[in-house]
Amino acid sequence: MGQGIDFDIVVIGGGIVGLASAYKITLAHPDISIAVLEKEEQLAVHQTGHNSGVIHSGLYYKTGSIKAETCAKGRKELIAFAKKNRIPCKITGKVIVATTEKELPNMEVIFNNGQENHVEGIEKIGPDEIKEIEPFCIGIAGIRVPGTAVIDFGKVAKKLGQLIEEKGRSSKVMTSHEVIGFDKHDFYTSVVINKGAFSAKYIINCAGLQCDRIARMDGLDPGMRIVPFRGDYYELTEEACEKVKSLIYPVPDPAFPFLGVHFTRKVDGSVECGPNAVLSFKREGYGKTDFNFTDTWQSLSYWGTWKMFRRHWRYGLGEYTRAFCKKLFLRQLQRLIPSLGPGDIKPGGAGVRAQALGPKGELIDDFKIERNKNFIHVLNAPSPAATASLAIGDYINEIASEYFNLH
Numbered sequence: 001m002g003q004g005i006d007f008d009i010v011v012i013g014g015g016i017v018g019l020a021s022a023y024k025i026t027l028a029h030p031d032i033s034i035a036v037l038e039k040e041e042q043l044a045v046h047q048t049g050h051n052s053g054v055i056h057s058g059l060y061y062k063t064g065s066i067k068a069e070t071c072a073k074g075r076k077e078l079i080a081f082a083k084k085n086r087i088p089c090k091i092t093g094k095v096i097v098a099t100t101e102k103e104l105p106n107m108e109v110i111f112n113n114g115q116e117n118h119v120e121g122i123e124k125i126g127p128d129e130i131k132e133i134e135p136f137c138i139g140i141a142g143i144r145v146p147g148t149a150v151i152d153f154g155k156v157a158k159k160l161g162q163l164i165e166e167k168g169r170s171s172k173v174m175t176s177h178e179v180i181g182f183d184k185h186d187f188y189t190s191v192v193i194n195k196g197a198f199s200a201k202y203i204i205n206c207a208g209l210q211c212d213r214i215a216r217m218d219g220l221d222p223g224m225r226i227v228p229f230r231g232d233y234y235e236l237t238e239e240a241c242e243k244v245k246s247l248i249y250p251v252p253d254p255a256f257p258f259l260g261v262h263f264t265r266k267v268d269g270s271v272e273c274g275p276n277a278v279l280s281f282k283r284e285g286y287g288k289t290d291f292n293f294t295d296t297w298q299s300l301s302y303w304g305t306w307k308m309f310r311r312h313w314r315y316g317l318g319e320y321t322r323a324f325c326k327k328l329f330l331r332q333l334q335r336l337i338p339s340l341g342p343g344d345i346k347p348g349g350a351g352v353r354a355q356a357l358g359p360k361g362e363l364i365d366d367f368k369i370e371r372n373k374n375f376i377h378v379l380n381a382p383s384p385a386a387t388a389s390l391a392i393g394d395y396i397n398e399i400a401s402e403y404f405n406l407h
């Protein structure tokens with residue numbers, strides 16, 4: 001392969017999914033030349049560098065889904081990868097805590113789901129055990145999940161980038177290379193970038209928040225649209241950090257793919273609380289008032305968005321008010337740790353999730369990967385895609401090996 005063309009495969013997107021996919025293809029086919037093209041000056045500056053840093057155990061995801069399978073496989077591989085490559089990673093465990101009777105049936109559903117997904121070591125606990133694990137947390141029942149871990153996914157992404165160049169004989173990871181179009185030819189595609197073009201036989205779209213736009217550039221109607229949801233975080237002050245030992249999660253609302261505002265003691269020892277989930281007016285905007293006309297128009301001119309609003313307006317309004325009112329955000333946190341006061345939290349960062357929304361307003365839950373001629377498009381890779389990244393990489397390598405007939 002590779003004669004007369006620049007690269008056998010171009011992967012669009014230097015986030016953890018694009019990098020893990022390129023890495024796994026490189027390991028399986030070291031003679032194939034791959035270029036990972038990332039539009040930003042550095043790798044992993046969007047979802048991969050703006051998340052909670054939690055290696056999930058896999059108890060939330062529908063049994064048999066790609067999410068459940070890749071999460072279970074990916075988490076083990078990621079922990080081993082971190083150890084081998086000296087990336088800080090801590091298995092801290094977590095507790096999911098119910099604070100009202102109303103949450104108990106959902107907690108039961110999650111526990112049973114976790115058992116069906118064979119999540120190791122999970123157990124139901126009562127108020128006293130919650131206190132033993134997290135002395136400042138008050139709940140009526142909970143689930144202890146011993147296998148949950150924390151990591152810096154940005155560091156994992158950067159290591160993957162380095163390994164792709166080391167292991168692939170003529171593979172390259174290039175930042176500041178934005179893909180802006182495609183020129184199709186009989187046996188190759190010219191991938192047009194901001195500073196020229198590369199020819200490639202095959203293209204894999206892992207553009208995260210921009211993946212539906214790349215799919216449309218390829219002439220594919222993806223049957224969904226990316227609607228960005230921003231999540232804001234607060235941090236506990238240094239003095240308040242002692243109130244959280246590891247990870248404390250609420251019982252999530254099953255109608256949403258988000259896990260609810262939680263406490264995360266990160267690898268560096270700081271404690272983050274969040275994120276909420278509000279519609280963002282800019283796909284890659286991290287400030288509360290960031291706005292981009294095209295992004296907003298594309299979200300609001302889509303019927304799916306309005307259908308989602310109609311279905312979930314009450315939830316959305318609650319999230320919005322909490323985004324702008326520290327007192328209300330704090331109240332949400334106090335449901336798990338009642339002794340937290342306004343002086344215990346300070347504003348933290350934010351992240352924007354690429355949530356695929358279907359035309360009927362449905363939040364697409366599972367990972368979505370489509371094939372179209374010489375393209376593979378990753379159209380939905382929300383949480384736990386960072387946890388599952390190495391297994392998603394295997395999955396994409398399998399698809400690419402067969403669909404692109406790689407030898």
Ligand SMILES: Cc1cc2nc3c(=O)[nH]c(=O)nc-3n(C[C@H](O)[C@H](O)[C@H](O)COP(=O)(O)OP(=O)(O)OC[C@H]3O[C@@H](n4cnc5c(N)ncnc54)[C@H](O)[C@@H]3O)c2cc1C
Nearest residue numbers: 013015016017039047048051052054179208351382385387
């Ligand atoms: C707030 C938040 C919390 C989360 N918490 C967790 C968690 O605790 N655990 C977990 O497992 N997952 C979590 N996730 C999910 C996880 O971060 C994502 O699923 C994962 O990072 C997706 O990776 P990606 O590579 O698909 O996307 P990204 O990391 O967004 O990467 C896509 C890349 O494509 C690039 N790109 C876009 N368009 C172009 C173009 N035209 N040309 C070149 N490059 C382009 C972008 O610049 C970007 O770098 C969280 C996500 C968010 C937002």
